[in-house]
Amino acid sequence: MEPRRSIDFSLLLRIELKSSLLPSLNVVHASHLMELPTKVLIGEGVLSELGEFVRESTGRKKVVVASGSNVQSKVRDIVDSALGSQAAWVQVIAADTENVKRVMQASMGSGCIIGVGGGKSVDVGKLAAFRRHLPFYSVPTSASHDGISSPFASLKGLDRPYSVMAKPPLGILADIDVIASAPRRLLSSGCGDLVSKLTAVKDWQLAARVTGEYYGGYAASLALMSANVVIDGSKKIGRFGRDSVRDLVEALISTGVAAGIAGSSRPCSGSEHLFSHYLDLLAPNSGLHGEKCGIGTIMMAKLHGLDWRAVRSALVNVGAPVTASEIGVCDEKVIESLVRASSIRPDRYTILSRRRMNRRSAGELAGSTGVV
Numbered sequence: 001m002e003p004r005r006s007i008d009f010s011l012l013l014r015i016e017l018k019s020s021l022l023p024s025l026n027v028v029h030a031s032h033l034m035e036l037p038t039k040v041l042i043g044e045g046v047l048s049e050l051g052e053f054v055r056e057s058t059g060r061k062k063v064v065v066a067s068g069s070n071v072q073s074k075v076r077d078i079v080d081s082a083l084g085s086q087a088a089w090v091q092v093i094a095a096d097t098e099n100v101k102r103v104m105q106a107s108m109g110s111g112c113i114i115g116v117g118g119g120k121s122v123d124v125g126k127l128a129a130f131r132r133h134l135p136f137y138s139v140p141t142s143a144s145h146d147g148i149s150s151p152f153a154s155l156k157g158l159d160r161p162y163s164v165m166a167k168p169p170l171g172i173l174a175d176i177d178v179i180a181s182a183p184r185r186l187l188s189s190g191c192g193d194l195v196s197k198l199t200a201v202k203d204w205q206l207a208a209r210v211t212g213e214y215y216g217g218y219a220a221s222l223a224l225m226s227a228n229v230v231i232d233g234s235k236k237i238g239r240f241g242r243d244s245v246r247d248l249v250e251a252l253i254s255t256g257v258a259a260g261i262a263g264s265s266r267p268c269s270g271s272e273h274l275f276s277h278y279l280d281l282l283a284p285n286s287g288l289h290g291e292k293c294g295i296g297t298i299m300m301a302k303l304h305g306l307d308w309r310a311v312r313s314a315l316v317n318v319g320a321p322v323t324a325s326e327i328g329v330c331d332e333k334v335i336e337s338l339v340r341a342s343s344i345r346p347d348r349y350t351i352l353s354r355r356r357m358n359r360r361s362a363g364e365l366a367g368s369t370g371v372v
């Protein structure tokens with residue numbers, strides 16, 4: 001068994017960011033706030049240490065544990081014995097505002113909120129804690145996307161179809177035993193969300209050149225490093241041994257931290273995420289977030305002149321889908337999503353703002369990359 005590892009991040013750095021990374025623009029950017037997780041506990045069997053991990057926030061107060069029913073059947077005994085009588089469970093049914101309200105109601109008088117699960121419970125718990133001004137702890141039971149550490153929450157019922165800014169978790173506890181036993185499909189999806197940083201960073205660089213938007217070279221490098229964990233090591237990652245799962249989880253945590261450093265989702269989310277969000281609207285129950293982002297990355301990589309074949313083969317190696325039919329989406333919806341994706345968030349300049357898609361060019365792009 002590998003030793004557990006604990007990572008410390010400093011919290012709340014306020015810095016003045018100047019344009020030194022892009023001297024040609026000669027622009028001095030406004031200050032921005034960096035909010036980061038303060039501690040990460042990662043290792044095999046660490047879930048049993050959850051009580052100690054959250055103790056500083058709770059004292060003797062109750063602890064709201066937001067979780068779905070599948071996850072509860074898997075880990076409830078361990079969590080209950082770690083938290084004792086302090087645990088107050090709230091079942092999360094969907095990632096929407098109704099569930100956020102229920103978690104908020106249950107959290108009256110509690111010391112913190114813990115989101116235990118995959119995407120839904122972490123997103124719901126994170127937004128509920130943000131609105132209640134309570135500390136939030138993220139306990140991922142799968143590694144399917146980077147929301148486990150980011151300051152963003154992705155929910156239905158908000159006024160927009162993409163993530164909203166909340167706060168990053170105060171702490172993240174990632175038990176590799178639990179995450180490695182999640183279905184392979186979830187791990188493959190996490191790889192899709194990781195490779196998407198390649199095109200997200202390209203879009204960010206493009207936007208900085210065209211619009212003068214702030215670009216943070218450090219946050220971009222951190223996100224790219226995480227993407228390259230999958231691109232460079234896809235054959236090994238695809239076997240999903242314990243060490244690979246750990247690399248995957250650490251890479252996902254780091255991309256969420258990159259967003260915290262950037263003060264925006266820019267290093268993690270570009271045109272490939274806009275494509276994925278539009279597909280969410282057209283085909284809400286088809287494909288996981290990371291799967292759709294991975295497919296979007298193949299196409300956006302081609303538009304950016306990147307090696308899209310390398311992206312595609314890395315996704316194949318980790319068992320992630322690379323075609324529309326593999327996620328049960330018809331060709332027409334892919335084409336419509338390509339044409340309309342940039343309308344979902346007009347303030348975000350990406351390659352889809354520069355290379356406006358029409359039905360013909362969208363069909364060519366999706367066809368030439370093998371997506372349709």
Ligand SMILES: [Zn+2]
Binds near residue numbers: 145193273
């Ligand atoms: Zn994502």
